[in-house]
Amino acid sequence: MSRFAKLHRGERGQVLVLTAITFVALLGMTGLATDVGMLMKTRRDLQNAADAAAFAAVQELPGCHNRTAAEGAAVQWVEKNHPVAEPAKQISVTVDNSGGYPCDTVRVTVRDTSNVFFLRALGVASPEVDATAAARITSLQGTNRLMPWGLTRDNSDCLNTGTNPPTPKFGSSCTVKVGAGDGSSGDYGALDFDGNGGGSSEYRENIIDGTTERTYRVGDRTDTLTGNRTGPTDEGIDTRLDGETEGDNAACDKDGDGDHEFWEIFTDLGAGRQPRYIVNEACQDSPRLGVVPIVDQINSPQQSTILGWALMYLEGYKCVGGGGNCIGKGHWEVRMTMVDAIWSDLDGIFGTFKPGTPSRRELIQ
Helix, strand or coil, X not given: CCHHHHHHHHHHHHHHHHHHHHHHHHHHHHHHHHHHHHHHHHHHHHHHHHHHXXXXXXXXXXXXXXXXXXXXXHHHHHHHHCCXXXXXHHEEEEEECCCCCCCCEEEEEEEEECCCCHHHHCCCCCCXXXXXXXXXXXXXXXXXXCCCCCEECCCCCCEECCCCCCEECCCCEEEEEECCCCCCCCEECEEECCCXXXXXXXXXXXXXXXXXXXXXXXXXXXXXXXXXXXXXXXXXXXXXXXXXXXXXXXXXXXXXXCCCCHHHHEEECCCCCCCCEEECHXXXXXXXXXXXXXXXXXXXXXXXXXXXXXXXXXXXXXXXXXXXXXXXXXXXXXXXXXXCEECCXXXXXXXXXXXXXXXXXXXXX
């Protein structure tokens, strides 16, 4: 055999060895990548399970008397939607006061093993993966989602005036009176939140969209508006309530009468619950919902100081005085119901839960 032939055979043997080594390496890398993918998938699934379990549990809070119910809700959710072999060992639920109010926060950790193939073939045990989530009930501290009417601290129809600051009297039907005279009871005047000279036009737009240019907090001051503002009130409320049958809002009109009744917007959790009501998912943007500030006074030209917040259900409005047509002498009387409720889509700055303040439950981890 020639020297060239021998050399060629030797090189061919080396190629075969290198090919075999490369194949094994590629197979190992593919197996490892598959295992890593499985680990990541298990981690994502567990995080989704922990998030959902924490959110299910926080529906039972606040209040330490509800601790057991919150813990049970979390475990029940995991067992139903992401079963694990040993719930007592693989599901951990704790309720604490880390938000500043007794038993306002729940933390859930879910553990499980990940299916692996390559590592197991090498004698490595299936690794354990865990995920943690936390949820909390919080209350409104500041917002720009405000109606241009206020509840003054001495409005005993709407507020518990013996508290400092006053708190909403839930379930009460209240009058917010735009204008003065005619011997009716209620709060007089309107608020000029942004105070930039917009007058009636800005007031009307504030009624329609329920928002202000800036975010207001408790302690902030705002200007007040003079005059009856009959036309802007009528136009603003009419336009606002036209939205009851538009777009997604139509889903909140269950009986098809064109109005969002109280029972259509809220789910009643029962007299023993705090907050008692939840704004239904389909009704988060209902024009019947709004935040009204509790203020020290509405007395132009003096400014009003914001003392707190109330969540309102807008019942409706009617003309009082002026021959029943609110032209010239009459005014529009706006009526609302005070509601103790969770409003999940309420925008703003949220902090420590405060009973009676518009609130929401949210994931914090």
